[in-house]
Each structure stands twice: as C-alpha cells, then as structure tokens.
Amino acid sequence: xxxxxxxxxxxxxxxxxxxxxxxxxxxxIITAHCPNTGSLKSCNVPGSPCxxxxxxxxxxxLKATLEAIKTPHSWVGLHTHKANKIVGEVILKEHPNYxxxxxxxxxxxxxxxxRADFVLSKHDTAKPKLKDLxxxxxxxxxxxxxxLVENRAxxxxxxxxxxxxxHIEELLNWIKKGKTAELLFLIQRSDFDYFSAAKDIDPEYxxxxxxxxxxxxxxxxxxxxxxxGGYRVREKEAPIKISHP
Numbered sequence: 363x364x365x366x367x368x369x370x371x372x373x374x375x376x377x378x379x380x381x382x383x384x385x386x387x388x389x390x391i392i393t394a395h396c397p398n399t400g401s402l403k404s405c406n407v408p409g410s411p412c413x414x415x416x417x418x419x420x421x422x423x424l425k426a427t428l429e430a431i432k433t434p435h436s437w438v439g440l441h442t443h444k445a446n447k448i449v450g451e452v453i454l455k456e457h458p459n460y461x462x463x464x465x466x467x468x469x470x471x472x473x474x475x476x477r478a479d480f481v482l483s484k485h486d487t488a489k490p491k492l493k494d495l496x497x498x499x500x501x502x503x504x505x506x507x508x509x510l511v512e513n514r515a516x517x518x519x520x521x522x523x524x525x526x527x528x529h530i531e532e533l534l535n536w537i538k539k540g541k542t543a544e545l546l547f548l549i550q551r552s553d554f555d556y557f558s559a560a561k562d563i564d565p566e567y568x569x570x571x572x573x574x575x576x577x578x579x580x581x582x583x584x585x586x587x588x589x590x591g592g593y594r595v596r597e598k599e600a601p602i603k604i605s606h607p
Contacts, residue, residue: 363456363595365448367415367429371590374412374431377402383428385414394426398440401521404510405431405438405551413437413588430550430588437588438509439550445507446479448593449546453584454480454503457597463501470495472502473532479505501542504529508549508583510560516549516583516600517560523567530570530579537578544580545571549600550588556601557583565607572606 372385372392383396394414411432416425430439439445450468454460463482467489470481474492480503481490490500510520519526533543547557559568575581583600586593 363452363597364592365444365452365595366592367444369413369415369429369590369592372412372414374408374410374428376408377406377428382424385412385426385428392426393424394428395424396428396440397444398442398507398509400442400509400519402431402440402509403520404512405433405440407431407433413590433551433553435553436511436551439507439586439588439593440509442507444593445548445550446505448586448595449503449505449548450480452593452595453546453548454482457584457595459582470502472536476528476532478502495536495541496539499541501544502533502536503544503546504533505546505548508547508557509551511551511554514553514555515603516547516551516554516557517563518547518557519560519564519567522564526564527567527570530567530574533579534574534577537574542578542580544582545574547581547583547600548586549583550586550593552585552587554600556603558603558605561607568607572604575604 372387375384377383383394413430414426454466465483467481469477472478482501508518510517536543559571561568585596
C-alpha cells in the first residue's frame with residue numbers, strides 16, 4: 363500500500379514558532395511550513411536530512427512544507443494532515459480490516475462541536491448527518507499521527523493533548539449508544555517494537571485510552587515507511603500495549 367508524494371531533499375536546521383522550519387537546500391536557507399503542532403520530541407534534530415514538498419499556490423505565503431526528518435535509525439513523517447490522506451486514500455480502501463465497508467466519508471459531524479476524521483458504512487447511503495448516526499449503522503474512525511519513539515516504544519501523544527482526551531470521550535459516548543468506534547494510530551517511522559500511550563507525558567490521556575479500550579474502543583496502529591517517493595504502509599499492524607498508568 364503506497365501513497366506517492368514528490369519529495370525534495372534538504373537539511374533540517376530548526377523549527378520555531380510551532381509552524382516554521384528552516385531548511386538548507388543547495389547552500390541556501392528556505393523557510394518551510396511545519397505541519398505539526400506537537401513537540402517533535404525525538405525527531406527535532408538540527409542538521410539532519412529532511413524531505414520537503416513544494417506548493418506553487420499563489421495564495422500560500424510559504425511554498426515549502428516540511429514532510430519528514432531522518433533520525434539516526436529511521437525517517438520520521440511529521441505531516442499530520444498527510445496522515446489523514448494516507449488513511450483515507452490508502453488504508454481504508456486497501457487494508458483487509460475495512461473490506462466490508464463500501465463507503466468512506468470524511469469530516470463528519472459527530473457532536474455539536476466536533477467532527478470525526480472518517481465515518482464508514484457497509485451500505486449505500488449519503489454522507490450522514492448527526493441524526494443519521496443515531497439511527498443507522500456507521501463505524502467512526504479518528505486518526506492520530508505518531509512521531510515519538512522512546513526506548514523502542516512508539517508513543518502518543520508527544521505533548522499533553524486536551525483535544526485528544528476529548529476525542530476519546532466522544533468516541534466512548536458513541537460506543538455506549540451501541541455504535542462502533544476506532545482510534546487509528548499512524549506511526550510514520552520504523553524504529554520501534556510496539557505502540558503504547560505516552561503515560562509520562564499525558565497520564566490522563568493514557569488513563570482514558572485504557573478505559574475506552576476496556577469498554578470496546580477499537581485501537582489499530584499501522585506502520586508507515588517514509589521513502590523518497592512517498593509513504594509505504596505495511597499490511598501487518600504494530601503490536602499494541604495499552605494499560606492503566
């Protein structure tokens with residue numbers, strides 16, 4: 363399973379003000395958009411090779427986007443929005459786990475204040491509205507991008523995430539209503555042995571995730587190898603270890 367991208371290569375110099383990154387290309391320094399609001403812990407390594415893409419949209423102030431950084435043991439994909447594209451255009455369409463779902467809808471409203479990344483249906487239906495989720499059979503999928511590895515464990519999150527905590531609670535609410543819901547972790551690096559919650563960084567998130575798993579939340583972790591031509595998704599899932607902090 364492969365998602366192609368036109369990468370260009372440079373040297374990552376620094377990330378600053380959350381959304382900016384300086385990249386050296388051919389002896390010149392360009393400023394790129396950093397599409398990741400996390401801490402970039404374990405991959406924010408100045409002087410490392412990096413991949414970036416270019417967009418010539420005249421409305422964009424920054425034409426370059428930082429896509430990945432090479433650590434000593436693995437390329438690490440950083441683009442959180444690209445994670446949703448990989449999931450929606452590759453995993454949900456090609457992985458055997460989702461072969462029974464004929465329709466995929468993105469950005470579906472699941473509460474008055476939030477939307478799910480994806481909602482899947484086994485039936486021929488229009489994009490569901492909130493009331494439809496109550497009445498019909500849908501599967502809700504929330505996607506999280508994973509870039510942190512410590513002690514051979516891929517971990518999420520890499521910073522405290524009250525938004526992520528809220529997402530778990532909302533998915534659990536739907537499970538209590540008799541629906542199915544899933545957290546899909548996309549691990550954009552290969553130097554790890556298993557996936558787990560980052561208990562030391564966000565113990566509340568780890569607690570909520572463990573509770574939700576016990577109550578029926580489905581959890582999947584897929585491995586993505588970042589290559590010069592794009593993102594290659596392995597069919598075999600990563601081992602998962604979820605327990606209470």
